[in-house]
Amino acid sequence: MGSHSHSDRRRFLMGGAALAGVVTGAVRSVRGQTPAPEARPRDNLAYGQPSRFDDTIRKTTGRATAISDTALMTPLQDLDGIITPSGLHFLMDHVNGVPDIDPQQHRLLIHGMVDRPLIYTMDELKRLPSVSRIYFLECNANSRPLRGPNGESVQLVHGRTSCSEWTGVLLSILLKECGVQKGASWVVAEGSDANKYTMSIPLGKAMDDILVAYAQNGEPVRPQQGYPVRLVVPGWEAIRSVKWLSRIKVVDQPYMAWHESGNNADTRPDGKGLWFRFELGPKSVITRPSGGQRLPGHGPYEITGLAWTGGGAVRKVEVSTDGGRTYKEAELQQPVHRYAHTRFRIPWKWSGEEVVLQSRCTDERGEVQPTIAEAAKNLRVTPDYFYEADHFNGIQPWKVNRDGSIQNALFL
């Protein structure tokens, strides 16, 4: 597209190296530790707000595990289309508070196995060629609370996924500016939160499609989402998408950091740990009608929901209104973006009888979302296993009772 050729772009990048400061001494410490920075004061004219009648908010589960304690869920049942409003994006980890970072003071260091370690200011990052892409994020622990009081709504079970238009620089552009050395095979990304959140990512993915993102849905990334800059790693568990990004070290092995080891790895039935499962499987869930809602009466409805996959694009979503005996293909909102939430819709007429609604995603690789029984069989576990396991992408059945009430039917 356009008349600027590959060689133009290369020249631009060569010239661009002058933008960032070469590392000469000690790394400047960049961190903020205010536990919860206040939203800036704003009036409703300078920055509009939702209606006082609109109660679409993030809710938290009441479960007392390290993640669920603080995680806040996207209210999927109240949303339409594929964009999640930034104020409603789920939070995957709030344990260490949200750093209160002044973008003028923030720096991103790239070092390790590179020819030219560089430090970027935010202004320098924004002078580089940018891209905008619609990508979903999903926490590895999404869909854990499959039953109990938190299993009642799509928000509390599946609300650890959101989708935004992210803008930033491809990480590959920064790595090329620094010159990755032979033998390098991983990058280790570090955030500037109090705990220095750290994640290892294979170099191949880093050179492919990872974004160093400074904007979300048009405006600067929100503090809770990594202001002023974060990684967005498309299709992979969201714990890899390091927020408040301040350092990337190019290395020759993963670092097995705290967040990627014991804290976020499942234990298999044989006692071994499941480490480095990056990619998310094909998944879908009906968001309306869904658990906790009540149909006012029989007659026509629209069934709608979201599908996504770490395998790229969603190819089809099928909807069953008889508990999985038969399926009909739903309409997919166009265009379908790779690594993005995909909205599906299908008209439905409720007879007033008891029915079970569920959806099934097939992705561009031909991989099909399993039932929980199939998922358990694949791992040689009982379905109960997924109550505490990560990466669960099983089919979610919702039972519509005769009185119109709807409940989670996964363990009925």
Next chain:
Amino acid sequence: MGSHSHSDRRRFLMGGAALAGVVTGAVRSVRGQTPAPEARPRDNLAYGQPSRFDDTIRKTTGRATAISDTALMTPLQDLDGIITPSGLHFLMDHVNGVPDIDPQQHRLLIHGMVDRPLIYTMDELKRLPSVSRIYFLECNANSRPLRGPNGESVQLVHGRTSCSEWTGVLLSILLKECGVQKGASWVVAEGSDANKYTMSIPLGKAMDDILVAYAQNGEPVRPQQGYPVRLVVPGWEAIRSVKWLSRIKVVDQPYMAWHESGNNADTRPDGKGLWFRFELGPKSVITRPSGGQRLPGHGPYEITGLAWTGGGAVRKVEVSTDGGRTYKEAELQQPVHRYAHTRFRIPWKWSGEEVVLQSRCTDERGEVQPTIAEAAKNLRVTPDYFYEADHFNGIQPWKVNRDGSIQNALFL
């Protein structure tokens, strides 16, 4: 797509007629008159907010005309990608205040030349088949303040355009449910603001692609944007996209209502009024670097901006760094959506000399954005004419001075 055929959909629509209440008596009055409803109280965990360091806000011009007095501009220079955050969407008309509407009480009446006048509740609207589409809106008066203190920034000159993912029901579905009678040729849409804002729209457009939208960027439409439901008329001047929609009357002639006549029609040089110019022309503007900004020094930059057209899709955007003598084609953010903002980007290296930057849009019909001189010649007026005229889509030049400062070069 999918197995629900056209006849399925038709059956659904026939059945759907039972959803909406048939009009039997007087129309229920639906209006709210609080001048400026307060944003609902919310904490930063339930609904996230921008960083306190982020000063991306809507600004108003200081000009004392009926529209500009109250219009609030989208800060285009601070935004990325194609989605405008809902809190930063421009306001085209705030004169009569924002009605404070309880969605449970709100009704939409469709009547006039129809077989079955119907009243819809919000819940009934949401049971009908929905679509989500990314559409821009642009005020007919956008780009008026071409010089003077308000001419200094892209926000204050061109910030009366924004782009959202809108979700709702196609107006054609509602009109088909009501059964449009022979001889009907227009619809008149009315808002429930204190002033009963009213607009006429040809029936052909109403049966084509107009949305009755209840969601914007995923969440319910904001009060300032028409909560709980508004029209979105793609590609046409935004004054047609009636907010707080409460009534649609099917008629056989336009109503020449106050807002569409003297208040919003230009006067030609021969003294005649320019009425019913619905469609917006091809347009583009460089948003960074742009007026009021300052380049910190020579070297590589990214030039970026937005293009859009009432003619459907943007086909190409060219950028000139020599005041229009030569142009290079910019890269367009993919996918390009019809009737949506289209982000363009091109790398540029500033030598430190004085230069004039400008962009030129060509749309899918082959229509090309004119210079202000060409636009004036077409209308047989002097360029000054556009200082007070509507529908100006001329090329916007920005002059970069040797000290890096940037100013509006349209009238230099």
